[in-house]
Amino acid sequence: MSPKECQIANWSDVGQADGLLGKNLSFLNQRRSDCAEANIQIDQAAYLKGRDQGLKTYCQLGNAAQIGLRGEVYEGVCPPAIDQEFRRRYNIGFDIHRFKDEIARLRYRLGSLEERLRKNQHEFEQRLGSRGKNEDHQRLYHDFQREQDRIREEQSVAAHNLQWNQGQLINAEMVLQNLR
Numbered sequence: 798m799s800p801k802e803c804q805i806a807n808w809s810d811v812g813q814a815d816g817l818l819g820k821n822l823s824f825l826n827q828r829r830s831d832c833a834e835a836n837i838q839i840d841q842a843a844y845l846k847g848r849d850q851g852l853k854t855y856c857q858l859g860n861a862a863q864i865g866l867r868g869e870v871y872e873g874v875c876p877p878a879i880d881q882e883f884r885r886r887y888n889i890g891f892d893i894h895r896f897k898d899e900i901a902r903l904r905y906r907l908g909s910l911e912e913r914l915r916k917n918q919h920e921f922e923q924r925l926g927s928r929g930k931n932e933d934h935q936r937l938y939h940d941f942q943r944e945q946d947r948i949r950e951e952q953s954v955a956a957h958n959l960q961w962n963q964g965q966l967i968n969a970e971m972v973l974q975n976l977r
Contacts, residue, residue, distance in 0.1 A: 798828055798831040798832060799831075800832075800834070800835030800837070803831065803832035803835050803837040803839070804835070804837060806832075806839070807843075808839055808840035808841075808843035808844040808847065809840075809843040809844070809846055809847035810847060811828070811844060811847065812825075812843065812844035812845060812846065812847030812848035812849075812850075812851065813847035813848065813850050813851040814847075814851065815844075815847075815848055815851060816847065816848040816849065816850060816851020816852040816853075816854070816855055816874075817851040817852075817854055817855055818851075818855070819852070819855045819856075819864065819869070819871065819872055819874050820848075820872065820874070821872040821873065821874050825839075825841070825844060825845075825848075828844075829841075852874055852875070855874070855875075856874070856875035856876065856879060856883060858879060858882060858883060858886060861882075861883045861884075861885075861886035861887040861890065862886045862887065862889055862890035862973055862976060863890060864887055864890065865886070865887040865888060865889065865890025865891030865892070865893070865894060866890040866891075866893055866894050867890075867894070868891070868894045868898075871883070871884065871887045871891075886976060889969055889972050889973050889976065890973065892965070892969045893966060893969045893970060893973060896962050896963075896965050896966035896969060897966065899958075899962045900959060900962050900963060900966065903955050903958055903959040903962065904959065906955045907952060907955050907956065907959065910948055910951055910952045910955065911952070913948050914945060914948050914949070914952075917941065917944050917945060917948065918941075918945075921937065921938075921941040924937055925937055925938075
């Protein structure tokens, strides 16, 4: 927080905002440190009261999967009575988030590999046209084939990983659907 923000802060509102975001108590220490630099003391009681109010909203079980789906970090701030179930639901949402990210990365990778195959083919044809000796043609063709095979192997691995992640995404989405 800036010195100006520390001066005008309504500590109950600040705590409530932090609670709504699921911030743990170490965040209070950061705010305390920021404000101490400006010689301003925070109202810890008001902050904690506001934070508790914010956490009541944040820690609703219906929010857990949504927090995970957004890729946010759960900092273990919910009451022990619901923490285990909250984490379970959060993890389902976070798994879906991770699978979607990985699927996007793998699709991009497959596109890049396909482009490399085309580029490699084009370069081979260019080199072949500029060579005159038969043994050069054979060496070029051998090098070209080896590179094409290596790229195709990479494609195969990426396609397999894509398929696996898509299956896991479907499973996780079914589990999430059963939560609703």
